Amino acid sequence: MIKALKNMKAAFSGTMMKITPGMITCEEFDKIIVDYYDDNLSAKQRRTFERHLKICPHCQDYIKAYNESRKLGALSMEEIYNDDLPEDMPEELLQAILETVKEKP
Amino acid sequence: MKSIQEIDDKQFIRELKQFDPKAQTLLVKHYGPYLRKIAMSYVKDEAAADDILQDCLVNAIQKIEQFSGESPLRAWLRRIVINTALMRIRSQKRKAEDFIDPTTDDFDAYGTRLEAPWPQFMNAEDLLTQKDLSKTVRKKIEELPEQFRIVLLLRDIEEMSTKEVASALDINEGTVKVRLHRARAALKQKLEPMLRGEAV
Ligand SMILES: [Zn+2]
Numbered sequence: 001m002i003k004a005l006k007n008m009k010a011a012f013s014g015t016m017m018k019i020t021p022g023m024i025t026c027e028e029f030d031k032i033i034v035d036y037y038d039d040n041l042s043a044k045q046r047r048t049f050e051r052h053l054k055i056c057p058h059c060q061d062y063i064k065a066y067n068e069s070r071k072l073g074a075l076s077m078e079e080i081y082n083d084d085l086p087e088d089m090p091e092e093l094l095q096a097i098l099e100t101v102k103e104k105p
Numbered sequence: 106m107k108s109i110q111e112i113d114d115k116q117f118i119r120e121l122k123q124f125d126p127k128a129q130t131l132l133v134k135h136y137g138p139y140l141r142k143i144a145m146s147y148v149k150d151e152a153a154a155d156d157i158l159q160d161c162l163v164n165a166i167q168k169i170e171q172f173s174g175e176s177p178l179r180a181w182l183r184r185i186v187i188n189t190a191l192m193r194i195r196s197q198k199r200k201a202e203d204f205i206d207p208t209t210d211d212f213d214a215y216g217t218r219l220e221a222p223w224p225q226f227m228n229a230e231d232l233l234t235q236k237d238l239s240k241t242v243r244k245k246i247e248e249l250p251e252q253f254r255i256v257l258l259l260r261d262i263e264e265m266s267t268k269e270v271a272s273a274l275d276i277n278e279g280t281v282k283v284r285l286h287r288a289r290a291a292l293k294q295k296l297e298p299m300l301r302g303e304a305v
Contacts (some may be wrong), residue, residue, distance in 0.1 A: 025212075025215065025216030025217065026212055026216055026217050026218035027212045027216035027217075027218075028216065029218075030210055030212075030218070030286075033286060034282045034285055034286045035282070038267065056218070058217065058218035058219070058220040059218055059220075061220050061222070061223045062210075062218060062220050064223070064226060065223065065226070065293050065297065065300055066289060066290070066293050068226065068227075068228060068229055068300055069289070069292050069293040069296040069297075069300060070261055070289055070292075071229040072229040072232060072233070072242055072296055072299070072300070073242060073246055073257070073261065073262070073292055073296070074261055074262055075229055075230075075233055075239070076233070076238070076239035076240075076242035076243050076246075077146070077243060077246070077258075077262045078262075079233070079239040079243075080139055080142045080143065080243075088134075088138070089133060089134050089137035089138055089141075090155075093137070093155055093158070093159065094130070094133055094134065094137065096159060097133050097137075097158075097159050097162050097163055097166075098126070098129065098130060098133065100159065100163045101129060101163055101166050101167065102126075
């Protein structure tokens with residue numbers, strides 16, 4: 001798509017969102033994502049969020065990637081616990097800890 | 106070497122509560138490396154992580170009486186290491202770089218999102234079958250500026266509430282939410298090549 005056409009399209013969809021009652025722009029949508037997933041929105045705000053998501057392909061892609069990246073982050077952090085071969089504790093650190101424990105019973 | 110689960114039994118806890126040096130050594134050896142990794146994700150600095158680890162383990166060994174056994178030992182230790190890290194972070198002067206805003210969401214003049222098209226999506230479980238991928242992801246999390254990284258870790262990894270994080274960091278709830286969203290958005294951008302199936 002040529003750039004001018006793309007801009008026109010974006011301007012059109014942005015304007016439509018602004019003037020249609022109960023519609024929000026992507027930028028407004030962005031500000032309530034955290035509250036939506038925390039279940040902190042009123043029923044009305046919730047519907048507004050879901051309506052935007054239903055019709056906006058940009059936010060659909062965004063949200064999908066946003067949530068998958070959260071999941072990837074969380075699962076990767078949890079892998080710390082599933083590591084079969086944890087590295088050894090440095091000997092000096094081990095000794096320092098045991099010494100401190102002995103000193104301050 | 107026994108696995109973490111194998112040492113975490115009643116007999117072991119009893120020995121710890123009797124301040125048995127052998128049990129204490131085992132505790133440090135088995136949980137140390139894990140707790141150190143957690144500390145590293147909060148402070149990113151080897152020396153600081155070692156300090157935190159030392160404080161955490163000394164504290165845990167001395168206060169083992171307070172361990173009720175309701176949750177697994179490792180969950181109890183995890184809470185202690187995070188609290189120790191937060192205490193250190195709160196007491197430190199903020200570095201200028203910590204305030205760099207990682208915001209990455211782009212909109213045009215009309216408030217429409219500028220998101221490059223996603224012809225394909227990889228899912229997290231499939232990606233994690235790749236060797237060392239989780240390590241790479243953890244590195245990406247570590248790259249987030251401290252103010253944002255810590256909120257992300259507490260909210261999305263430790264699953265604390267906005268209210269709990271606000272009180273742990275002594276900031277208001279609105280700030281927690283804004284930082285959380287920016288941290289998630291920044292992480293999304295860092296993980297995009299993987300999620301798009303392009304590269305690791
Ligand atoms: Zn949108």
